[in-house]
Amino acid sequence: MTKVDMKNGGKLGGTFSLPGTELTVHRMGYGAMQLAGPGVFGPPKDRAAAVAVLREAVDAGVNHIDTSDFYGPHVTNQILREALHPYAGLTLVTKVGGRRGKEGAWLPAQSPAELVSAVQDNLRNLGLEVLDVVNFRAWGMEKPQEGSIAQQVETLAELQRQGLIRHLGVSHVTAAQVAEAEAIAPIVGVQNFYNVAVRHDDAMIDALAAKGIAFVPYFPLGGFTPLQSSTLNEVAARLGATPMQVALAWLLHRAPNVLLIPGTSSLVHLKENLAAAELVIPAAEMRELDGIGAKSSV
Numbered sequence: 001m002t003k004v005d006m007k008n009g010g011k012l013g014g015t016f017s018l019p020g021t022e023l024t025v026h027r028m029g030y031g032a033m034q035l036a037g038p039g040v041f042g043p044p045k046d047r048a049a050a051v052a053v054l055r056e057a058v059d060a061g062v063n064h065i066d067t068s069d070f071y072g073p074h075v076t077n078q079i080l081r082e083a084l085h086p087y088a089g090l091t092l093v094t095k096v097g098g099r100r101g102k103e104g105a106w107l108p109a110q111s112p113a114e115l116v117s118a119v120q121d122n123l124r125n126l127g128l129e130v131l132d133v134v135n136f137r138a139w140g141m142e143k144p145q146e147g148s149i150a151q152q153v154e155t156l157a158e159l160q161r162q163g164l165i166r167h168l169g170v171s172h173v174t175a176a177q178v179a180e181a182e183a184i185a186p187i188v189g190v191q192n193f194y195n196v197a198v199r200h201d202d203a204m205i206d207a208l209a210a211k212g213i214a215f216v217p218y219f220p221l222g223g224f225t226p227l228q229s230s231t232l233n234e235v236a237a238r239l240g241a242t243p244m245q246v247a248l249a250w251l252l253h254r255a256p257n258v259l260l261i262p263g264t265s266s267l268v269h270l271k272e273n274l275a276a277a278e279l280v281i282p283a284a285e286m287r288e289l290d291g292i293g294a295k296s297s298v
Helices: 047-059 075-084 112-126 150-161 175-182 202-211 230-239 243-254 267-278 283-290
Strands: 015-017 024-026 064-066 091-096 098-100 106-108 131-137 165-171 187-193 214-218
Touching: 047 075, 047 267, 075 112, 091 112, 112 131, 112 150, 131 150, 131 187, 150 165, 150 175, 165 175, 165 214, 175 187, 175 202, 187 202, 202 214, 230 243, 230 283, 243 267, 243 283
Parallel strands: 064 091, 091 131, 131 165, 165 187, 187 214
Antiparallel strands: 015 024, 098 106
16 A cells, blocks of 8 residues: 655655665665667767766765666766766666667667676776676566566576675566565565556565565656656646656655656756655645556556
8 A cells, every 4th residue: 555644754765775785875866877868879969968967966965876788888887987986875776688789779688698798898887896786677678578587687696696796686577576586686676667657566566665675666757658647737736846746756655665766867857856855745645646547556
């Protein structure tokens, strides 16, 4: 059940400690996907502006940054390195399991050799000797597909034993795949498509919360198809906020293990996103917002 009347816990939504780790992050983080060029492919039009957004986010207190070396590819991680290396006080979470075609197509890269290569690419382009957290991103563009991910998680667990990865997570997965991964190695977080209108993972969020495992919704504002809802607009008007700020605040209210990684290449939008962490949504408005995605979780 959605938690209501829950203050977000202070600056940037309060903090959350990843289970079994030394890592504590603010619940409002930053997703670096949009720092690359159009379609997350190639360089940005203004690299200096991308660097400035990253530095502003960290200056504001963000200490959880989500990335991947297949953003660009390589571009986003190289910008991160230019802006923030040596990443003092930051937790960087990257993902492997995909690659980009010559024309920008999103393609699977899930064999053991491809996963090892991807980890090496992330280490090289970020300028690190060990990665904080690596998520295995199961494939399928629309929604998670059932099927074993044991080989892939075992490959990453071996790299963890070798000292190249500190902690593991999974992304774009079903509940059965989460359980399969947990049987192989400790999992500190799950990253799935979820927002106020897309609620298929309601039960998963609650199950993970009971175990203290983070749930990180990607596309918290709808992704390539931005959220549109008259209810969202009406609630936002009453609260004196933007609809997107309300959508982010709803996620922080949803459960204490939800961590946000909204992405932007704009300083204005960055400030709007971070301000959403201070927004308190009353119980009545939470019930209205819950209704937006009630059918999607069935």
